[in-house]
Structures are given as C-alpha cells and as structure tokens.
Amino acid sequence: SRKRFQEAFEHININFREMFKTLFGGGTGEMRLTDESNVGESGIEMVASPPGKRLQNVLLLSGGEKSLTAMALLMAIFKYQPSPFCILDEVDAPLDEANTARLAKLLKEMAGDTQFIVITHAKRTMEAAGTMYGVTMEEPGVSKLVSVKFNAAPIPVSEPKAMAA
Amino acid sequence: SRKRFQEAFEHININFREMFKTLFGGGTGEMRLTDESNVGESGIEMVASPPGKRLQNVLLLSGGEKSLTAMALLMAIFKYQPSPFCILDEVDAPLDEANTARLAKLLKEMAGDTQFIVITHAKRTMEAAGTMYGVTMEEPGVSKLVSVKFNAAPIPVSEPKAMAA
Amino acid sequence: LKLKKIEIQGFKSFADRTEMRFHGSGVAAVVGPNGCGKSNLSDAISWALGEQSAKSLRGARMEDVIFAGTRDRKPLGMASVTMTLTDPRIEPSPLSMEVIELPPGADIIAAAPTGNIPSDKPDRKRDIVITRRLFRSGESEYLIDGKAARLRDIQDIFMGSGLGPESYAIIEQGRIGQILSSRPHDRRAVIEEAA
Amino acid sequence: LKLKKIEIQGFKSFADRTEMRFHGSGVAAVVGPNGCGKSNLSDAISWALGEQSAKSLRGARMEDVIFAGTRDRKPLGMASVTMTLTDPRIEPSPLSMEVIELPPGADIIAAAPTGNIPSDKPDRKRDIVITRRLFRSGESEYLIDGKAARLRDIQDIFMGSGLGPESYAIIEQGRIGQILSSRPHDRRAVIEEAA
Numbered sequence: 221s222r223k224r225f226q227e228a229f230e231h232i233n234i235n236f237r238e239m240f241k242t243l244f245g246g247g248t249g250e251m252r253l254t255d256e257s258n259v260g261e262s263g264i265e266m267v268a269s270p271p272g273k274r275l276q277n278v279l280l281l282s283g284g285e286k287s288l289t290a291m292a293l294l295m296a297i298f299k300y301q302p303s304p305f306c307i308l309d310e311v312d313a314p315l316d317e318a319n320t321a322r323l324a325k326l327l328k329e330m331a332g333d334t335q336f337i338v339i340t341h342a343k344r345t346m347e348a349a350g351t352m353y354g355v356t357m358e359e360p361g362v363s364k365l366v367s368v369k370f371n372a373a374p375i376p377v378s379e380p381k382a383m384a385a
Numbered sequence: 386s387r388k389r390f391q392e393a394f395e396h397i398n399i400n401f402r403e404m405f406k407t408l409f410g411g412g413t414g415e416m417r418l419t420d421e422s423n424v425g426e427s428g429i430e431m432v433a434s435p436p437g438k439r440l441q442n443v444l445l446l447s448g449g450e451k452s453l454t455a456m457a458l459l460m461a462i463f464k465y466q467p468s469p470f471c472i473l474d475e476v477d478a479p480l481d482e483a484n485t486a487r488l489a490k491l492l493k494e495m496a497g498d499t500q501f502i503v504i505t506h507a508k509r510t511m512e513a514a515g516t517m518y519g520v521t522m523e524e525p526g527v528s529k530l531v532s533v534k535f536n537a538a539p540i541p542v543s544e545p546k547a548m549a550a
Numbered sequence: 551l552k553l554k555k556i557e558i559q560g561f562k563s564f565a566d567r568t569e570m571r572f573h574g575s576g577v578a579a580v581v582g583p584n585g586c587g588k589s590n591l592s593d594a595i596s597w598a599l600g601e602q603s604a605k606s607l608r609g610a611r612m613e614d615v616i617f618a619g620t621r622d623r624k625p626l627g628m629a630s631v632t633m634t635l636t637d638p639r640i641e642p643s644p645l646s647m648e649v650i651e652l653p654p655g656a657d658i659i660a661a662a663p664t665g666n667i668p669s670d671k672p673d674r675k676r677d678i679v680i681t682r683r684l685f686r687s688g689e690s691e692y693l694i695d696g697k698a699a700r701l702r703d704i705q706d707i708f709m710g711s712g713l714g715p716e717s718y719a720i721i722e723q724g725r726i727g728q729i730l731s732s733r734p735h736d737r738r739a740v741i742e743e744a745a
Numbered sequence: 746l747k748l749k750k751i752e753i754q755g756f757k758s759f760a761d762r763t764e765m766r767f768h769g770s771g772v773a774a775v776v777g778p779n780g781c782g783k784s785n786l787s788d789a790i791s792w793a794l795g796e797q798s799a800k801s802l803r804g805a806r807m808e809d810v811i812f813a814g815t816r817d818r819k820p821l822g823m824a825s826v827t828m829t830l831t832d833p834r835i836e837p838s839p840l841s842m843e844v845i846e847l848p849p850g851a852d853i854i855a856a857a858p859t860g861n862i863p864s865d866k867p868d869r870k871r872d873i874v875i876t877r878r879l880f881r882s883g884e885s886e887y888l889i890d891g892k893a894a895r896l897r898d899i900q901d902i903f904m905g906s907g908l909g910p911e912s913y914a915i916i917e918q919g920r921i922g923q924i925l926s927s928r929p930h931d932r933r934a935v936i937e938e939a940a
C-alpha cells in the first residue's frame with residue numbers, strides 16, 4: 221500500500237509536470253514529499269514557476285495562476301485514474317482569455333474517456349464544447365433546461381430529446 | 386453613539402434597497418437587526434430576493450447573485466460615507482454579461498466623488514472605464530505599467546506621463 | 551462507467567421534471583444567467599452519489615434541497631434525482647443481489663441486480679440506475695435498479711470508481727482555490743484515493 | 746481626500762520604479778494577463794495605508810513584499826511605496842507637526858506638516874505625501890511629507906476617512922464572497938465604522 225502510493229505519486233507527478241507546461245506554455249510545476257525519508261507518512265507540498273519566474277510555493281502565485289495550477293493537478297490525477305465524469309463549476313472565472321483557451325483545449329483532449337461537464341460564462345470555454353445545455357428561469361425561481369445553439373437564442377424544446385444534440 | 390449607529394443603519398439600508406434594485410433590475414434586498422429590542426448590541430442579518438424569487442437568507446443565493454448583493458451593500462455604504470478611493474479586484478469574475486454591464490454602469494454613476502480602481506478581465510467593465518492602466522511582464526517576473534488603448538496593442542511608454550491619459 | 555442520463559424533480563430550483571442525457575465522453579458546457587440553476591445541477595449529481603453534508607450542498611439542513619416554492623408556486627413535498635450509468639466493458643449474467651458470482655476481471659458493478667427497471671428501458675445488461683429521494687417529513691428513499699437499497703449501498707458502488715468522497719470529480723463553484731491550499735496530509739489523501 | 750499618485754519601487758513584482766497617476770474620481774480599469782502584477786498594485790496601496798498583516802498581503806512574512814528576484818535578476822534590498830493624496834477642500838496655513846491649530850471645520854488632514862517634499866512638487870498647501878519602506882534587514886521607515894514618522898501616524902491619518910481597517914475601500918481578489926458570509930456582529934462593525 222505504501223508501494224502503491226509511491227507509484228501513484230510518481231506517475232501523477234510526471235503528469236503534473238506535463239500538464240503544467242501545457243497550460244502555462246512552459247515553466248515548471250511539481251509535487252514534493254515534505255519528508256523524503258518517510259514515504260509512508262509524508263505529506264505533499266507543491267512548487268511552481270510559471271515561465272521565466274522563480275520556483276516558489278504555489279501559494280505565492282496570482283489568482284489565475286493558482287487556478288491553472290490546480291487544474292493541472294486535477295488533470296494529472298485524471299490521466300492516472302480517470303473518473304467516469306467530471307463536473308467543473310466556473311473554474312475559468314479567474315482566467316484571462318489566453319489561459320481560458322488553453323484550458324478548454326486541454327479538456328477537449330482529455331475528454332476521450334471522461335465526460336466533462338463544464339459550467340461556464342466564458343465564450344472560449346463554450347467554443348470547445350461538443351454539446352451545450354442551456355439553463356433558464358423563464359418562470360422566476362423555476363429552472364428549465366433548453367437546447368442552445370451558439371450565437372442563437374435558446375430554443376425551448378419539449379423535454380428531453382433535444383439534450384443529446 | 387448608539388444613535389449614530391441607528392442613523393447610519395437606516396440610511397445605509399435605504400441605499401441598499403435602492404442599489405439592489407438597480408443591480409438586479411428589481412427584487413428586494415435589505416438588512417435586518419437580529420435583535421430589534423436591543424439596538425445597542427444587535428447584529429445584522431441580510432435577506433434578499435432577486436426579481437420573482439422568494440425572500441431568503443443571502444447565503445442561499447447563487448455565486449453571481451451573492452457577489453452582486455455584496456456590491457450593492459458596498460455601494461450603499463459608499464453612498465453614505467464615500468471613501469477617497471475604492472479598489473475592486475476582479476469582483477466581476479462570477480457575473481454574467483448582463484450583470485457585469487449593470488455593475489459597470491453603477492460604478493460610473495458612483496464615481497463622481499470616489500476614484501474607482503477596478504482590476505478586471507471583463508470587456509464590459511473595461512468599456513465603462515474612463516482611464517485604463519495596462520500591466521505587463523515583458524521581462525518575466527518584472528511588472529511594468531503601460532498605456533492601453535481599447536482594441537489596440539498596449540503601447541509601452543517611457544514612464545509615467547501616459548498614465549494620466 | 552459512463553454517465554448516461556439524470557432525471558431531476560423537486561430538487562432545489564428544478565421544480566418540474568427535468569431530464570439531461572449525456573454522450574458519456576467529450577466536453578459538455580452548461581450555460582445560463584446568474585442564478586438560473588447551473589450549480590444546482592451539480593448539487594443534484596453530488597446528492598445522487600450520496601453526498602451527506604447539507605453544507606456541501608449550500609444548505610443549512612438536508613431539507614433545503616427540496617423545492618421551497620416561489621412567489622407563485624407552493625413548495626413541494628419531495629426531491630428526487632435518478633442517475634443512469636452504463637458500464638460498457640461488461641457482459642453481465644443475470645444475478646440476484648444476494649448471490650454474487652463475479653465473472654473474471656469484472657468489478658462489483660457487474661453484479662447489478664436485474665429487477666424492476668424504470669421507464670426508459672435502460673440496457674438491463676449494462677445500465678445501473680440509482681435513485682435518491684427525500685421527503686419533507688425527513689424520510690429518505692434509495693433505489694438501485696428500482697429495488698430498495700440503503701444509502702450505504704449507493705456509496706459503495708462509487709468507492710474506488712474515481713467518484714468517491716476524496717475524489718476531485720466534482721469541483722464546486724469557488725472550490726478550485728482550495729485545491730492548492732489543502733494541507734500536505736490532505737493532499738496525500740487525494741493521491742492515495744487515486745492509487 | 747483624493748488619490749493623486751503612487752510611486753512603487755522594489756515592491757513585489759515591481760522591481761523598477763513605477764509611477765501611477767490618478768484623476769481623483771471616475772472609473773479606472775487595471776488590465777493585463779494572469780500573474781502580471783495587477784493585485785500586487787492593490788497590495789502596494791494597502792501596504793502604504795499601513796496594512797500590518799503579511800497574510801492579508803498574501804505573504805508568509807512581511808519581508809515577502811520585497812522584490813525577491815527572478816531567474817535573471819537578483820533580489821532587491823528594499824521595498825518602497827509613496828502615496829500622494831490631495832485634500833481639495835482646505836486652505837491650510839503653514840503648520841508644524843507638533844503645534845496643531847485646526848481651522849474650523851477641517852479634520853486632522855489639514856494639519857499636514859510642511860517639510861521636505863519629494864521630486865514631483867506636490868501642492869504644498871493641499872497634498873499629503875506618505876512613504877513606507879521596508880529593508881531586508883527588517884528595518885522599516887515611514888515618512889509623512891518627507892519627515893520621519895511612525896506607522897501609527899500614518900494609520901491615524903486614515904482613521905475615519907473611509908480608508909480605515911474596518912472599511913471596505915479595498916476589496917482583495919476573492920474577498921467579495923466574504924462580505925456576505927461575515928457574522929452578524931462583524932457586519933455591525935462595518936456599519937459602525939461608516940457611522
């Protein structure tokens with residue numbers, strides 16, 4: 221079991237370094253054991269340096285840099301152990317346009333095995349989606365699902381067939 | 386001093402109801418004393434109902450609704466007691482486009498006495514600004530201020546005269 | 551395991567019956583104005599997986615997930631969420647819930663009981679249908695493929711599937727910031743869950 | 746009081762001397778990619794007002810506000826922020842810091858000392874120039890209009906101006922969510938501050 225942790229840790233760390241580079245367009249991100257001599261009980265800390273910046277604790281990064289680093293870790297874990305689906309609620313809120321686009325592209329690439337459900341207000345993220353569900357409250361306080369075409373008004377439809385569109 | 390609190394509370398509450406209606410395009414938002422019989426020591430709770438929804442504790446609202454309600458409270462306090470300046474760091478991140486535009490319009494109206502400094506990634510918010518400061522990191526890890534024209538590339542300028550543009 | 555469909559009724563702002571079908575892979579965007587119910591959909595899925603903390607579902611009590619009414623509509627007496635998942639790898643043989651003979655290489659999902667299957671005729675061989683209901687009286691109901699079950703049975707289905715309680719399969723609004731600020735030993739727990 | 750200008754050097758990612766001038770009213774947007782330094786500007790202003798909690802400035806120790814170097818640049822030994830404010834209402838008479846005779850209706854800002862004014866020749870009659878410096882040795886320096894002062898003197902200037910510690914004049918990134926979740930008595934404190 222300590223062996224399994226070590227193996228998971230190393231694989232996920234390799235993925236994390238790769239995901240970080242993809243999302244930041246360079247730079248270094250990795251996990252480190254707080255106590256190398258005691259793998260069975262050690263905690264994990266994280267360090268990162270976006271391209272050109274110094275390596276430092278992830279807590280010193282900017283709001284957007286932190287979110288992107290967190291997504292890199294998430295995707296690293298998923299690559300090692302895919303979940304059947306993954307719900308991301310407005311993870312792109314603090315990201316600028318370039319980072320939003322890079323994240324959306326990565327989600328598309330990772331979505332071969334996993335159903336990603338991304339709640340978002342960002343156009344760049346919507347552009348990467350193969351399917352779009354619109355939620356409306358025509359009647360105040362009562363939610364309703366509708367079919368959405370990009371750049372067109374939502375089409376209220378008799379539920380629920382349109383959802384597979 | 387208890388009298389001053391009561392007076393401030395009532396004025397700010399009137400402002401809050403008004404600001405809430407402006408930002409939500411209707412609905413009700415107000416502060417209530419947790420203990421009406423003991424004004425000298427009572428705490429304050431907040432209730433809100435966006436247009437058409439039930440009146441309930443503000444903590445049950447959505448992410449965007451909470452941010453907008455918080456901004457309504459902030460502006461209510463400012464109207465009563467303007468600060469010389471106000472820095473808002475990405476308060477529009479959870480807002481949809483319509484709410485972002487309404488907030489930006491309100492900030493413009495409130496900015497007669499107060500210098501608002503709004504850090505943002507949202508175009509609607511940038512459109513309401515009279516002045517724009519661009520921050521870049523041409524040299525990685527070193528921040529630099531540049532003049533920004535909307536829809537044009539930032540113009541690096543010899544500091545600092547351009548900042549008043 | 552692939553997500554196939556969810557049916558929601560009386561859960562938070564979804565007063566009327568709502569059905570949401572999925573491809574099982576790919577990127578699906580959920581969009582709409584502030585306050586329209588997008589995060590409520592995410593809560594419905596967490597709840598169907600067995601989430602027991604009302605606070606995680608942004609309520610004070612579990613009863614807060616039942617549609618509480620609007621100015622023009624009365625509150626409802628029940629919240630119900632049904633989730634249909636498909637396991638594309640398996641060739642299950644007809645088994646009852648009690649006597650489980652697992653084919654080589656199959657995990658426990660393969661032993662999904664046959665029984666009274668809800669209206670959409672899910673693929674009996676491959677689908678698992680989970681239902682969770684809460685009544686305003688405080689009573690709860692749990693169904694697996696239409697048969698009464700305990701909450702514990704539902705939670706067990708998802709253990710080790712990547713949808714367990716320590717997993718990052720559901721990132722609630724605002725939670726992305728917490729992923730990095732977790733303590734060194736909490737971080738270890740997440741890696742161990744994936745191991 | 747109106748904000749006129751801030752000058753930053755060696756503070757966080759602002760290694761080189763940076764000047765930012767303001768109109769004093771209106772909406773100014775600060776824009777740029779993630780991680781370029783926007784929130785650091787906000788931290789610089791908080792710090793100049795007398796913020797004493799390193800944690801509120803997103804650091805572990807106060808020393809963390811000094812430019813820590815990059816791959817190609819060495820760390821610096823000092824962080825410095827100078828803030829110039831204008832009080833448009835007053836007609837101050839030349840006063841020293843010790844003997845304060847307030848004109849009727851003026852608040853304490855009217856007693857801004859005359860003295861050694863920095864390069865931009867602020868309006869001596871109306872401007873107040875505040876400087877805060879921190880050296881890597883741990884030493885701090887505070888100046889009001891070029892004269893040595895204590896941190897306490899700077900904090901006093903802003904008491905009751907709407908820029909005090911309980912005020913909402915500076916909303917840090919992510920803090921907007923906290924405004925509503927504050928407890929009933931914390932909320933009272935904010936209203937009392939405005940009273």
Ligand SMILES: Nc1ncnc2c1ncn2[C@@H]1O[C@H](COP(=O)(O)OP(=O)(O)OP(=O)(O)O)[C@@H](O)[C@H]1O
Nearest residue numbers: 447448449562584585586587588589590616617618
């Ligand atoms: N039990 C309930 N009954 C009725 N309405 C409810 C219930 N619980 C929550 N709501 C309503 O649901 C709405 C919030 O929905 P939700 O959080 O899903 O919004 P959202 O689409 O995610 O918005 P945002 O983009 O701002 O995050 C609120 O207006 C709230 O009043």
Ligand SMILES: Nc1ncnc2c1ncn2[C@@H]1O[C@H](COP(=O)(O)OP(=O)(O)OP(=O)(O)O)[C@@H](O)[C@H]1O
Nearest residue numbers: 282283284757779780781782783784785811812813
């Ligand atoms: N003492 C320091 N010396 C050098 N660089 C620093 C120092 N403190 C912070 N930084 C750097 O400043 C950057 C963060 O800047 P800041 O938080 O202002 O970004 P931002 O523009 O607000 O980004 P976002 O849009 O993501 O919120 C980080 O890359 C961090 O490494």
Ligand SMILES: [Mg+2]
Nearest residue numbers: 447448589723
């Ligand atoms: Mg939401």
Ligand SMILES: [Mg+2]
Nearest residue numbers: 282283784918
């Ligand atoms: Mg920031």
